[in-house]
Amino acid sequence: MDRPTLFDFHGVSMIKQFTDSWEEVQNFKARPDDIVIVSYPKSGTTWVCYIMDLLFFGKTCPERLTSIPLHERVPFLEISRTSPTSEYVQKGRDLLDQLTTTPHLIKTHLPVQFLPKSFWEQNSTIVYVARNAKDTAVSYYHFCRMNYCMPEPADWSTFLQNFEEGKVSYGSWYDHVSGWWEKKQSYSKLHYMFYEDLSEDTGREMDQLCSFLGLSLSAEDKENVLTRVKFDNMKTNKMSNFSTIHHMDQTVSPFMRKNDSVSLGKVGDWKNLFTVSQNEKFDEDYKQKLKNPTLHFH
Template sequence: MGTPEVRRKDLKMINGYPMVYAFALNWERMEEFQGRPDDIVISTFPKSGTTWISEIVDMVLNDGDTEKCKRDVITTKIPMLELYEPEHNISGIEFLKTTPSPRVIKTHLPTDLLPKSLWENKCKMIYMARNAKDVTVSYYHFDLMNNLHPVPCTWEEYVLKFLDGNVPYGSWFNHVKTWWEKKKDHPLLFLYYEDLKQNPKEEIKKVASFLGKTLDEKTLDKIIHHTSFEMMKDNPMVNYTHLPSSMMDHSKSPFMRKGTIGDWKNYFTVAQNEIFDAVYEKEMSGTTLKFCTEIQSCCCKFLSDY
């Protein structure tokens, strides 16, 4: 049997969630994955600052040592649990089997697709959420360049697909709400992309405290500089230019595009914004989650548990 064709294939349903076709091929091994008690899990809905928070966690764990953080590319330092690409024999699970403890594991999985062993072992988890409108724009551009995703559609079609949860990993609304609920009974640090953008030092202190680290001001400043968007965009260890172009075509759109708050205003029409707001209001009613969608609104901080 030859290697299965996985480029630009339609999503495959896994337990009610639309999943990247290639990842679905490896699902049996995914479910059997064995977590370790000292695993650290970084979870996000896609395009919510995953690589950013991953590099911050790596810097915190290595006490701000930039040379240690250059030891390998981000996909090897912090493997993506569900990643599977048969043509180049890339498997997150295989990477993780040979990764010494304590492992840091990246995932975009919704709570009920995450392997049970990670919950049972009470692994520390960090979840970062980003406002839905900016995620929609970023995810659309990611679809253009990520050849493991289905054939891209128009922006107009994409907004509706996103609202319907017809994108890899399903509904953004379900994702953020269920992860938010998990912090009630699990060691989980819930962060907002916008807070990290506006006040990186305070948010990095939260990460350090959660991971049992105490960092001085000089180290915090070094981490902020090293993980700034400008530095990371030009850093080949973290900007995903190391992956084959058959997987990610940076000529269509860079993996790290803008990293801003409020870019959605450059894409949403008035009509699209009204449709989005109506669905958002309905989906998010009854939750205490609060997001800001532009820099001005981020000044009004919500009351956090942390």
Template sequence: MPDDQTVPHRALLVPVKGIPLPAHFAKDFDAVSAFCPHPSDLLVASYPKSGTTWIQEIVDLLLHNGDAESCRRASIIKRNPFLEAPAHLCQRTGVALLKEMDPPRVMKTHLPFQLVPVGFWENKCKTIYVARNAKDTLVSYYYFQQMNLSGPEPGPWEGYIQKFMRGQLGWGSWYDHVKGYWEEREKRNILFLFYEDMKENPRREVEQIMKYLDLSLSDDVISRIVELTTFENMKENPMVNYTFIPKTVFDQSISRFMRKGDVGDWKNYLTAEQSAEFDEDYEKKMKQVNIPFRTQF
């Protein structure tokens, strides 16, 4: 295993309490599990490639009254540390970065509900969870894993679809992940958002986040935040688009971190046969819950 200052090679997946994580994420998981947040801390959670960065930037702008310059004070990974991140992403682990910051802090995680440090629930921390439909998440995650040279090798597309359906990817099963937070949302006061709703009516969703954070901003400020957090604007924002990560880790010549951001892009990748197989499997795994996902508008 490389030391903390070197870039790891493509990682293998290692089970942590039954959930597969890339080896360099699993390595320091005891420190993550022991992390104790302040009650004022905010957690932004999602399955990978579901809109986490979008929510983080909206939250930061809301907390800074829509001041774009304040939100360029540092890269998003330093402003809102990635809780379980290894050191190679930001010179220090996510936990180390958070310990250098004073509450209230905003942080992100991709951990499924059962692996989130219990202090978040014991201290009644606010949590925003964003979920994206399975098919678009599948496509986005596949392209991300191609350019993320420190993550597991994605392999061919046909096999990747099977890995997704079986939960054999980093952070485990998409199905279990979304169900876990959905089922706990009322008990834990989790604001559960849908990527598709944000694409359809971003202003409505920004206002919903604002109210959840007990903030009250002017209409003009909300309009500015909506504009600053369009996909096109964030894609060109060097503090948000992950171009601050070395090419040896994220090779964006293979695929951009912020690639398309569309709803329904899966239609360009899944064949009719693959889509039908996926749908059949989806119905089996999701039949016990009624989460209103949309795969197109």
């Protein structure tokens, strides 16, 4: 299977599987009760999507949990068919049209300037999850190694350089997290979460998420969700671990790596891959590019 190549798309590095249906995506008709889950790639998107799906439908539609893959329950807005043999035989837009549950939960990695305008016009709810840059870079590298629908990552040193320069799918991490953070200041229906906080205390962050969404959980329901979203349970759940997606070669690197930061509490996986000199260079670059004084990562 040929891997895609990056190209400049309105100032952001992208690949065609995320832009081929661009006009259709931009003309998407949002609904006021739509909930959009946004992140830069490899920032805990699957984790938050699963939490959200359980919060809304874990009790009312429990059959979903064992019969429908997460990527169909929470469709990926901008994705088009990835290849002739891909399991994403339907565009994210088509999957959205087929949803029978409300509210619609919608996943996207789009930077803030690319989100279809109807979401703003309809005052839709947005949940953004951000993850520290170093762990994101490491997780993204391993993801590109195992996902043949992503550009060839080359070696770690090359990938890290490209990441720092925004020459990866969805462009600059710095622009992405900063753009959405700035939008939060003027758009009240945007909840900005940090992956590290979710790892530190999932229950606390889930309480804050429920408060934002206007949901009320019993202690029993909360405990049930917390159990289901533990790393070990998600890792073995075929409906959430992407093992049904054959263009992801989990023998190269599992979608949820054993020592990855997604293992609820293990933040700092970057230390296993960054060299001292890479870390020093990255820190200098970070100071130059993340300039918003109010946005802080662990």
